[in-house]
Amino acid sequence: MFAMRASAADEAPAAAAPAPAPSGPPAPTGPFTLPELGYAYDALEPAIDTATMQLHHKRHHQAYINNANVALKDHPSLHALTAEQMLRDFKKVPGTIAVAVRNNVGGHANHSLFWDILTPGGPKEPTGSFKGAIERDFTNFGSMVVKLNQECMTRFGSGWAWLCVYNKKLSVYSTANQDSPLMDGATPILGIDVWEHAYYLKYQNRRADYVKAILGLINWDKVGERYKQAMG
Ligand code: MN3
Numbered sequence: 001m002f003a004m005r006a007s008a009a010d011e012a013p014a015a016a017a018p019a020p021a022p023s024g025p026p027a028p029t030g031p032f033t034l035p036e037l038g039y040a041y042d043a044l045e046p047a048i049d050t051a052t053m054q055l056h057h058k059r060h061h062q063a064y065i066n067n068a069n070v071a072l073k074d075h076p077s078l079h080a081l082t083a084e085q086m087l088r089d090f091k092k093v094p095g096t097i098a099v100a101v102r103n104n105v106g107g108h109a110n111h112s113l114f115w116d117i118l119t120p121g122g123p124k125e126p127t128g129s130f131k132g133a134i135e136r137d138f139t140n141f142g143s144m145v146v147k148l149n150q151e152c153m154t155r156f157g158s159g160w161a162w163l164c165v166y167n168k169k170l171s172v173y174s175t176a177n178q179d180s181p182l183m184d185g186a187t188p189i190l191g192i193d194v195w196e197h198a199y200y201l202k203y204q205n206r207r208a209d210y211v212k213a214i215l216g217l218i219n220w221d222k223v224g225e226r227y228k229q230a231m232g
Contacts, residue, residue, distance in 0.1 A: 028069045031079040032105075034062050035112050043120045047213035049202045057115065060197055064107030064178070071100035083109040087182040106178035110160055113191050117226070119219035130224035137170040145215060147172045152194050152211040163190040163223070165230035189226035190218065 037043075037057060042050040072078055075097065078086060083105045086093060093101045125141055126134055138144035144163070151161035151174040159176045164186040174194075175181065181188045192214055199210035 028073045030069060031072060032065045032068050032083060032108055034058075034065055035115065037115050039118075039120060044118060044217055047217055048118075048199075052199065052201045055201070056193075056198060057111075061108070061111040064104045064111065067100060068104035068108055071097045071104060083112070084182055087180045088185075090183050102183070103178050106180045106183075109180055109182070110178055110188075110191055110193070113188060114193050117190050117219050117222050118214070118217045119222070120217065122217070122219040123221045126220045126224055128224065130220075130227040133170055133227065138172075144170075144172065148190075148192070149211055149215065152192050153208060155194050158195040161192045161194060162186075162188045164188050165227060168231060170227075187226075187230040189230055190223045 034057070037053075041053040041057070044053060068083075075094065078092065081089070081092075086101060086105050087109055090098075090102070125131070131141070134141055134144050138147065148161055148163060151172055155161060155174040155176070157176065159174055159179070161174045162172065162181050164171050164173065164181045166181075166184075166186040171186070173181075192211065194207060194211070199207065203210040203213075
């Protein structure tokens, strides 16, 4: 499966997004669109390779968006909501599309956050009030990173590890599949994608090496901004 996806990406790295279903109509164009990365596909080399970034952004993330737009096509009243609002207020989502929204709007929100908090050679440690909150809730930055790493490593199968604000405090946990902490009333400020599609091309089964590489790419200034926003 992975070899097939990789070779498709190699042959046509700039190809349009795949259709949402094998014989279905083209995906509707809204309400969600693929956000641009704030950096080039090769900017995170060698930690995260260009092919993985292209595949992950242009194919995987785009597929979540296409599927979300298909699910929401006949529900225009939901189109005014952001992905984050829809997940936080999940009870507004009709039962008939709840699974599709959970997986695909979740996938869209999770990946949008993920791209935003990565940076090549960025600030390596939190500062200011965010640093103080980490020390209050985890003793120190190193302990928080150890816990985050544990969540990445112990999440069985596909999912995400998170640093969240919940009840004005920082907490680290993980979710399965594309489940968002927003559905639990928590605000994610840092997410690490531990689906195999995030690392298999370069790291194969070595999730630990991938997580170590990702932890070296976190833009702690961005995470700090998200912390302040979440605190209101
Ligand atoms: Mn992913």
